[in-house]
Amino acid sequence: MFPLPTALLADKNAGGSPMSSRKPGAGQTALVTGASYGIGVDLAECFARDGYDLVVTARSPAPLQEVAERLARSYGIKATPVGQDLGATSGGQQLVSALQSKGIVVDVLVNNAGYGHAGAFSSSDLATQVGMIDLNVRALVELTHLLWDGMLARKRGGVLNVASTAAFQPGPLMAVYYASKAFVLSFSEALWEEARGTGVKVSCLCPGPTASRFRERAGTGRTRLATASAVMPSMPVAEQGYRGFQANKRVVITGARNRMGAAMARTMPRSMVLRMVRYIQSPHGR
């Protein structure tokens, strides 16, 4: 846990939001992981617009602080930045304990933090591969487990998990990342069914290529997928995810092309899908 200031108190006169008490999120708190950069920042903004108080978390203190201050000021909500490495053992537990000590009850959990790594599995760095499972899978399950029973008891709120269109097929040359997102999709759909009729919502957001720092960390910049595919800006991706969550939509795939790709992956012979994914994950020109 990194030392960061406690809650940034809302300027209730800011953002011209005297209506905030009537907004759907008024009186509720959304915890957004990976909210220092990329899709997570925009997901946090979607919740703030609708009057949710926020907890934003990631490893980088400075951008977290900036996001919390900006959203508190713009939307007249309370935003608490908490620095936490969720890839670390018990990172989720540490985060939830920190929130409990501040008296914060989480109504909505947005499991967005994640990273990918491109390249052949052979000779890849083991810590990078296992770290992906720690963050994309273990921390997501840990946080959900810690907060789930409270949501069920209160009969409201829910979980918005960020997977990827990678979830719909295995991913040669990015094998662990695709498998981690397949886990997120499968887990989310199962929880959606377990929560049916309880008042608790579960959605799985599956973006295709989206403008963020993801590509830089994943090293996917030279792949055919990266050079050939359209990249969506992160705000429309977040907005579709947010709306899908509010409608308790089980799976939200952003963009018509990505929806078509996911449908094809489900219906085409697996051997053909594997060869196609290997081709698009190969560096351009090979």
Ligand SMILES: NC(=O)c1ccc[n+]([C@@H]2O[C@H](COP(=O)([O-])OP(=O)(O)OC[C@H]3O[C@@H](n4cnc5c(N)ncnc54)[C@H](OP(=O)(O)O)[C@@H]3O)[C@@H](O)[C@H]2O)c1
């Ligand atoms: N961009 C795409 O093309 C794309 C497509 C499909 C799915 N996704 C998924 O979308 C989600 C968000 O990714 P993004 O595209 O917004 O990427 P991004 O710009 O790299 O943002 C990733 C976020 O996760 C945080 N994070 C990374 N490692 C962490 C750790 N160990 N502990 C806590 N937080 C950590 C980062 O903050 P710090 O570095 O400050 O910790 C950052 O806030 C991911 O789950 C990703 O798999 C992205």
